[in-house]
Amino acid sequence: MSFDLKVVLKNKAINEWRLFWLISVPMSIIMVIAMSGADMSNGPGVSKMIQFSVRFAVPFIFLVVAISSVQILFPGPIPAWLLRNRKYIGMCFAVAMAWQGMFIFIMSNFFRDYYFEDVYLLRDELEGSIGYIFLPAMVVTSFRFGRKHLTLKQWKLLHTSAIYFLWAYPFSVYWWNFSHYYGNPQPIDYVYYWGGFLAFALRIAAWGKQRQKAAKKLLPAISTPLAFKGLGGAIIAFGLIVAATGLQWQKPVSAFLTAPKWSADLELWLPFWPFEPYLSLFIIGLGTMLVTRARAEVNDKGQGR
Numbered sequence: 290m291s292f293d294l295k296v297v298l299k300n301k302a303i304n305e306w307r308l309f310w311l312i313s314v315p316m317s318i319i320m321v322i323a324m325s326g327a328d329m330s331n332g333p334g335v336s337k338m339i340q341f342s343v344r345f346a347v348p349f350i351f352l353v354v355a356i357s358s359v360q361i362l363f364p365g366p367i368p369a370w371l372l373r374n375r376k377y378i379g380m381c382f383a384v385a386m387a388w389q390g391m392f393i394f395i396m397s398n399f400f401r402d403y404y405f406e407d408v409y410l411l412r413d414e415l416e417g418s419i420g421y422i423f424l425p426a427m428v429v430t431s432f433r434f435g436r437k438h439l440t441l442k443q444w445k446l447l448h449t450s451a452i453y454f455l456w457a458y459p460f461s462v463y464w465w466n467f468s469h470y471y472g473n474p475q476p477i478d479y480v481y482y483w484g485g486f487l488a489f490a491l492r493i494a495a496w497g498k499q500r501q502k503a504a505k506k507l508l509p510a511i512s513t514p515l516a517f518k519g520l521g522g523a524i525i526a527f528g529l530i531v532a533a534t535g536l537q538w539q540k541p542v543s544a545f546l547t548a549p550k551w552s553a554d555l556e557l558w559l560p561f562w563p564f565e566p567y568l569s570l571f572i573i574g575l576g577t578m579l580v581t582r583a584r585a586e587v588n589d590k591g592q593g594r
């Protein structure tokens with residue numbers, strides 16, 4: 290009997306809503322079991338459940354961010370299956386986040402003193418609240434009844450911003466953990482940090498590949514000059530070093546970036562400011578732009594811009 294992965298992955302049991310139930314029901318059962326074993330009668334106990342639930346959610350949002358790029362970079366039956374089910378994977382993220390939302394609600398309502406003394410920080414509150422505004426907006430507009438109120442442009446803007454924001458939040462949490470900001474990181478902090486990094490780095494790589502492909506289509510003979518390739522490659526390598534060494538540079542770089550008063554003020558309320566966790570990805574993006582530059586220039590000219 291031959292094994293055809295394509296056929297297996299088209300099985301109804303592991304697609305669309307059935308896939309959603311297959312993941313979210315066991316996940317919710319685990320949440321109930323963990324809750325019954327946790328001490329929900331005090332703030333720290335509920336905080337543990339917040340942590341527990343969000344750790345279920347995070348891999349799904351990282352996956353959602355990466356899926357389309359995986360299909361561009363490594364087309365095949367598994368990426369195609371993931372892409373087909375992207376919406377349902379996003380819904381699993383929403384379920385885990387709903388659990389976290391419930392635990393946050395319990396904490397902020399029943400353990401207010403603990404919440405305001407040990408947890409509350411204006412900037413975190415703003416970041417978290419924005420996340421919880423995006424989440425239901427995304428869920429509702431994933432269905433026809435919600436979608437019909439938006440134009441295609443608005444829908445795309447909402448979903449792209451929401452996905453990036455909901456990626457950016459946990460990625461930054463694990464970057465700060467990775468950089469020892471809160472003491473010694475646990476192994477899971479490393480795994481989630483690199484998971485979030487990989488998800489976005491794949492998007493950059495896919496973007497570079499598409500830039501090159503589009504330019505090649507217009508002028509097949511043109512290629513990137515070696516100098517751009519070398520410089521871009523070096524910048525990408527530097528970005529990777531920056532990604533792996535947050536512990537070494539976080540303190541001086543943060544101090545430098547928040548030295549002006551306006552910047553220190555912004556840090557108090559502007560989500561993610563001054564963006565230290567994302568510096569490495571920005572550098573890698575810049576390198577990728579250079580590596581694909583000559584082709585892209587031709588592309589731009591070709592499109593008459």
Ligand code: HEM
Binds near residue numbers: 336343414
């Ligand atoms: C106002 C809304 C929010 C509040 C009050 C809140 C509160 C908390 C608290 C108290 C913890 C600490 C748990 C512990 O270490 O014991 C936590 C952890 C965390 N939250 Fe939130 N959160 C909010 C929204 C969000 C959103 C929208 C996300 C995005 C996905 C998110 C992602 C995380 C992550 C990644 C952790 C770290 C979990 C770990 O240690 O592995 N939170 N949150």
